[in-house]
Amino acid sequence: MMDSGYDKFKDTAARYAELKNKLFIAVAAPAPSVPAAAAAVGGPIGQVLNNQYELKGELGEGGMAKVYEGLDRKTRKKVAVKKMHPWLKKFPEEHKRFVQEAKIVSRLTHPNIVGVQAIVEQEGEIYLIFDYVDGKTLADVLKEKGLMQFQECKNIFKGICDAVYYAHKANVIHRDLKPSNIMVTKENQALVMDFGLASELRESLTRVTHQTTSGTPAYMAPEQYVGIVKRESDIYAMGVCLYEMLTGKLPFMTGDIMQLKNDRSFRAASSELPWLPAGIDDIISRALAPEPSQRFADTKDFYDAIDKL
Known part of the structure; x- marks a missing residue:
């Protein structure tokens, strides 16, 4: 059974890679300057989310999200902001499922867990606001x-x-x-x-x-x-x-x-x-x-x- 599952894994992994190339083609492209990169995914530096979280600079990018350093204008503390890649918008049920999962995770409060402070949906995009860890x-x-x-x-x-x-x-x-x-x-x-x-x-x-x-x-x-x-x-x-x-x-x-x-x-x-x-x-x-x-x-x-x- 396990060997059969592994064969399926190898086959589906290829399909995943193919779809990922289609959905995340911008990720594979050479990284432009920070303002241009931010604008390319609808999250320009200086944008304010939920009238509270200001994007200050780009920290990095992974397969699922672009990460920004942000400022919580209410507390004046740094936050980390993850802007989820836009493919999720194409699948409403998956979009809903992800937001529900994020809400569950946001309830986790522990000194050894990077907390989720807020989930912001703005202009059709999902942003997760995390504690900033130095x-x-x-x-x-x-x-x-x-x-x-x-x-x-x-x-x-x-x-x-x-x-x-x-x-x-x-x-x-x-x-x-x-x-x-x-x-x-x-x-x-x-x-x-x-x-x-x-x-x-x-x-x-x-x-x-x-x-x-x-x-x-x-x-x-x-x-x-x-x-x-x-x-x-x-x-x-x-x-x-x-x-x-x-x-x-x-x-x-x-x-x-x-x-x-x-x-x-x-x-x-x-x-x-x-x-x-x-x-x-x-x-x-x-x-x-x-x-x-x-x-x-x-x-x-x-x-x-x-x-x-």
Whole structure:
């Protein structure tokens, strides 16, 4: 069954790529100057959203949104503004579903979660107003450092575990945990962002292109390849993140990744770094169990196991 699902994944991934090229062709084009880039997606610098949030400058762009630094004119504090790419407007049901998901996520209030302050629909566009975090993504930190010392990794991972534990208790599954969705402040505090939102957009594409999967393949649990998502799927993604933080590498990198995941076939972290504490390999192996019920029951148990090393 899993092999069949993987074959479908490879086929639908090609269809996703084709549609993405059609819908996001502007993303692939060479980046123009900031004002021109902003104008191209209907979000010029200086625009004020909901008579409150002023766009001050462009921070970056991903496959699903353009990100701006903004100013909350009421509080005079910085915010981050994500303007969702306009393809969503073409599918009213998906537009409605995404807004509903964003409203659910906006209720999450936790010191290790990048909060959604507001959802603004203006001139047919969707803007998400986030807390502004002065820091870098974990992905960027790993690019700079290569890997992390165990204690530093442990400190950051605790924040991730706390955030996901809180969200799961609120019946919110992230579905796309990975280093680029985790912010790290200058004080080494971790804040998880985009709970369910990036994945919801990707699942919207899944529905309109008849794909069977969502998520980022390197971090996806085996069950996600056949369209099943549960709390344990987040545990699996966190196991991949932990391995990457400690070794600077992904556990499954080449070959038939789905088969490698089903076989739990990866190089032990301690074989890469023999000074890691005894027991870390067993913890990572449990988090990466192909069968969800064999993983940690929750992220609190996951972190407690690490904390006891």
